[in-house]
Amino acid sequence: MRGFLLALACACELSAATAQDLLPAPRTAAPVATTDFLAMAKRVVDAASRPAAPWSGPRNGPRAQSGKHIAVVADDLRNGGILGVVDGVLEAAKVIGWRVKIFDSGGTAELRLKMLANALAGHPDGLILAGGDAHALLPALQPFTDSNIPIVGWHVAARAGPVPGTPVAMNVSTDALEVARVTALAAVVQSAGHAGVVIFTDTGFRIAQEKADAMAAVVRACSGCALLEVRDVAISRSEKLVPEATRALLARYGPRWTCALGINDIYFDYAVPVLTQAGIRNAEMIMLSAGDGSESAFLRIRTGTFQTGTVAEPLNLHGWQLVDELNRLFAGEGVTGYVSPVHLVTADNIAADGGDRLLYDPDNGYRDIYRRIWHRP
Template sequence: MARYRYAAAICLSGLLFSALLIASEWAGPTQAPPARSGMQVSFIAADFRNGGVVGVYRSFERAAKLLGWRVHAVDGRGDVVEIKRLAAEVLERNPDGVVLGGFEPGYLGELHQAFQDREIALVGWHAGDRPGPTDKLFSNITSDPLQVADLAVEYAMRDGQIGVVLFTDSQFAIATAKTQRMVQRLEECVQCKVLSVEDLPIASAGKGMDERVRSLQRRFGAEWSHTLAINDVYFDHINVPLNALGRKDIRNISAGDGSAKALGRIHSGLSQQVATVAEPLGMQGWQLVDELNRAFADQPPSLFVTPPLLITPQVLQESDDLSIELDFSHEDAYLRLWRQVD
């Protein structure tokens, strides 16, 4: 049943972004080199327990295989040492291109230079605090993290006087960028108070949440009205300890990434998570393939930045009557580019 709930949530997310694309014409790249065939690519996942990483990988894999590419994937399970070990194994495979799925090039250490020496194209998803090319990546695919943070914090501000706890993971530059932006916006708000910024690694959220919640309740009591987090994963684990303390009044809002679990929680109305800022993971997976294809052709990156979307119960309820037959506009747009169809 969990598999079908995940699929339904992914479909619902796809419908929402499809609706946006229909309402506004395709805003992605309009020119690209023809698709290269027979390429070998590797996807190094920071942690496949992260729904965002899973979602973007599935889309990446689909697009790459449609082009006849061979796809290899490994899972770092949130461990820095394991990620680097797996990267060394990937290097020995000598692929044409590599995706850093949810971690920064710094995790590679000296291996980064080895990838460059072998002229292996490197692109990233959430591999830095800004979208586009960097000094270590051909391109980093992400929505603007500051825009994501603004959407989340502005939704919380609608409730008037609020006391906010923020959960972040300082291992990641994109998480730090979101957190700093949310704190800045809250400190500028007369009716808002930042109670605490909790630095809890995403990979440890399941083990560390109970004690964090008990500690926060002891410190702040009823003053704690809202929780903001840089990823939905924190809210996979927060409801049980909150309910045990009788704190069903706290409203939880995530600044990323619109995981299947989060969409299901919000849609059901039975969870304290009331919103998430979703990124179009399907579109971003195809963009990863497009950027690699551009690198293979010695052409510059597209500079396309995908828009985020605030997902609330109202948005999901209004989407219930949409057809289950999804309109994958981004897939058609990219295929036409790669096939050089006008």
């Protein structure tokens, strides 16, 4: 116990980026004193809530490899995170001088394989995967490798960087476990250490399950909190399944359910109407998401409608990074491996860093930096 608290204190003194050191591995965390836990967790949450830090990514690299044709296979464009990343790719591609064709898999396994086959048939110079699981898609990715087509992805594995055992040279992402832990710590802080938590996840994705496990570990480590349930709901079927699940959870737990955590904002799009219809007041339920910072999430946070936070990813920036990583591969260079810092959006900071446009877009000059790297005006 004493060693755990010391590790937490040290991590808080540094930044929210070291929050993975706050807890033991999932399912092994022991509850800690609420007062100490709250004080130290608050430091982590405050650090993650600060305005965007100055750019810490690459400043040098190959000039634009112009005239490329890129295929983007999106797992599901109904997902606000994926849509935001694709928008960033399109914006960056226009600057660097590439043509882009988008293939939407609609969140289904059959369409993923079909869209990858369609993308390959177009003989692209490079492939960008927006969502999905690189390991699960490995057989469909192998033909791209056989044709010497480089591949980068967004949220296609549990860790940022090259994806071992696959041809994906770079998985662009924030630190998924760090995102999850900051999200859960924010729930602990906002509930003053007395959250009754339900976690929404999608076990069809490894990254989603690991996020859920990390959030659960935080909740279990809080002596005054209760982990009521981890609810498995397929993101692709959330419109149909979440309302039914929300009604069932309200019936089962009643006033004990005071906090909903999700691995994605999309769950709350369909839970909020049910809560409102059931007469639940905003003050009776807090919602926080471990990604991705959708427009609807920003609106809920701004209006105080249940959702109090989202660890929003810099989706547009990630789109630019995907283009830059692919450009480096075209030039015969290695990827950067850059990982963006974790940022928690709340009502207190939502006006900064793109919040007025209902997204998290760090005000750190990344567009100009990438233009200089590519030698583009």
